[in-house]
Amino acid sequence: MSDADALATLGRADAPMVEVLQALKVLDGSTAGFRTLRVGIAANVTVDLLGTYLRRHAYAAGVRLQVDKGNYDDLVGDAQTHAAAGVDLLVILPFFDNLQPGWETQLETLDADARAAAQADYLNRLELALQAAEAVPQVLLFTGHLMNPAVGARSPQQVALDAFNDGLADAAARHPQVKRVETAGLLARFGARHAFDARFYFRGKAPYTAGFVDQLAQAAAAATRRFGTQFHKxxxxxxxxxxxxxxxxxxxxxxxxxxxxxxxxxxxxxxxxxxxxxxxxxxxxxxxxxxxxxxxxxxxxxxxxxxxxxxxxxxxxxxxxxxxxxxxxxxxxxxxxxxxxxxxxxxxxxxxxxxxxxxxxxxxxxxxxxxxxxxxxxxxxxxxxxxxxVSAESKGKTQQYRALAQAAEARAGFANQEDYLRSLGLTVTLQRDAQAQLARITELMAKSNQFNLTTERLQAGDVAALMARPGATVYSFSVSDRLAEHGLTGVLITEDDADDAGAVRVHSFLMSCRVIGRGIEFAVWRAVVADALARGKQRLKAAYRPTAKNAQVADFYDRLGLSLSSAAGDGTRFYRAELATVQLAESAWVELRNG
Missing domain, CATH: 3.40.50.1000 (HAD superfamily/HAD-like)
Incomplete structure (x- = not known):
């Protein structure tokens, strides 16, 4: 079986399990250039097939997954183990009926206090697990559902489930790298009779059929934008x-x-x-x-x-x-x-x-x-x-992009570009290590392609770790002018150079395409240089790493005023500047404010 045949097999919804496993084996041995990610699973039931189906959908996206399955109902231990192993993604799946044996049946006779205490036990363990997984770049938290969804809306089971899912939502809100994946809609569309296998649930705590596990894996692929390979706008x-x-x-x-x-x-x-x-x-x-x-x-x-x-x-x-x-x-x-x-x-x-x-x-x-x-x-x-x-700042984009058209019309009335830019009243508000902006920073890093000097795709956990690291600074900046509030549109990350104690190195610099060409890309460096000098640094180092989409910034550091020090065969260009003497490109029409 060729790689193409294997991928075609994985893409067939009706492919039997034996063919799926054979296709995965072929692709596991392939020398094709798949991007590699490591995924950890933590569940309170047996979901061995989830790893298989996650790999199936990942290969379809051009990603090779290494799956760490975890132990049965060991949420905190699994989170600690997976985080220590350096997983890129942690999948947490709580099966509501197994919070305690026969939990949905117990709910018929339990009083409210006993019901709340049992559910609080899981939620408390979840909080400990999420704290242990703070360094994991992305966490998917599946919500709970009923094994018997035919019960009434005000039944003890539904009331308890609603309270449990509210607890999951609160936990996710406290940890910016966590995304919830709703299961109730998946179950309703798939059908409970087809989703569960009571025989294997009672014998081995494996409640799901292969078909529904596939649905869960598809949902995970969608929630991760096909494991970080797509972002449509x-x-x-x-x-x-x-x-x-x-x-x-x-x-x-x-x-x-x-x-x-x-x-x-x-x-x-x-x-x-x-x-x-x-x-x-x-x-x-x-x-x-x-x-x-x-x-x-x-x-x-x-x-x-x-x-x-x-x-x-x-x-x-x-x-x-x-x-x-x-x-x-x-x-x-x-x-x-x-x-x-x-x-x-x-x-x-x-x-x-x-x-x-x-x-x-x-x-x-x-x-x-x-x-x-x-x-x-x-x-x-x-x-x-x-x-x-999506983050709150990414909503309402229509008006922001309409402002681009208004700007194009206004530009025609000025003698030159600088006069026009001065007329806009451009303001850049710069913040350092802003935890509250973590979701939007991560989203922008995932989406930005054209103005992106290194195209590092960091998840929320990665960014949070940089914010907490001594010697690293995550700058985020918001842009406004007389036409529109453009919101948080740029990220610049610096860190101390591990091989040169006197140098600060640029880890990432990226901006939304809708504010390119206004001088903003030059204005923010005033703060970067001032911060580095205040910390006793003498040099600034940076690199441009070419991709299929960022050719427009290939000479950015040349235009900024840095000196080219070397170049690699793959097109990567390395730059440096002595901070005390560097003359950076100026954009005096941009007001730079500290947030």
């Missing part, structure tokens, strides 16, 4: 038979199907609600439609059942140009890579055209069975944007 939407039923140019605005009370309009109305929720969570919505612009504008402005309006759209390409060209134009306008785009269209022709010409774009076709459309958005499209949660 833009959802580009066709209009006719995608946002509404019918063709507006032929049926007219009053003739399209979008009535929430009748089929098929109610399906399109429901899907638009889903898209609106994605936009509120940070996704950028665009239109890419072959239509007369006036017809689409009429629907957006005046149709009584239209959910999406201009306020939710960051950009529109409504014309008669081919869809791939429009996507290229949108990417250029938003200054984003095409691999951050998802495109939805009802036409097989358009879908295939984008797949052929722009293979980096993730493409979906509206289902022929229209009733399946909301499920497609919920189960396959939405997780590309929101799995694992």
């Amino acid at each position: 833009v959802l580009a939407l066709d209009c006719d038979n995608s946002l509404w039923g019918g063709i507006v140019g032929e049926d007219g605005p009053d003739g399209i199907k979008l009535d929430r009370y009748s089929y098929p309009g109610n399906i399109f109305w429901t899907v638009q609600q889903q898209f609106k929720a994605l936009e509120a969570g940070g996704a950028l919505l665009c239109l890419n439609s072959k239509n007369n612009p006036a017809d689409v504008d009429e629907v957006l402005a005046n149709h009584p059942h239209m959910v999406l309006r201009d306020a939710q759209l960051v950009a529109k390409k409504v014309n008669w140009t081919d869809k791939p060209s429009n996507l290229r134009a949108l990417a250029a306008e938003l200054n984003l890579g095409l691999d951050s785009f998802v495109f939805i269209d009802d036409s097989a022709f358009e879908v295939e055209a984008v797949r052929e010409q722009l293979p980096q774009v993730r493409v979906f076709q509206v289902p022929k069975a229209l009733q399946d459309y909301p499920a497609l958005v919920r189960d396959e499209i939405a997780p590309l944007f929101t799995a694992g949660g």
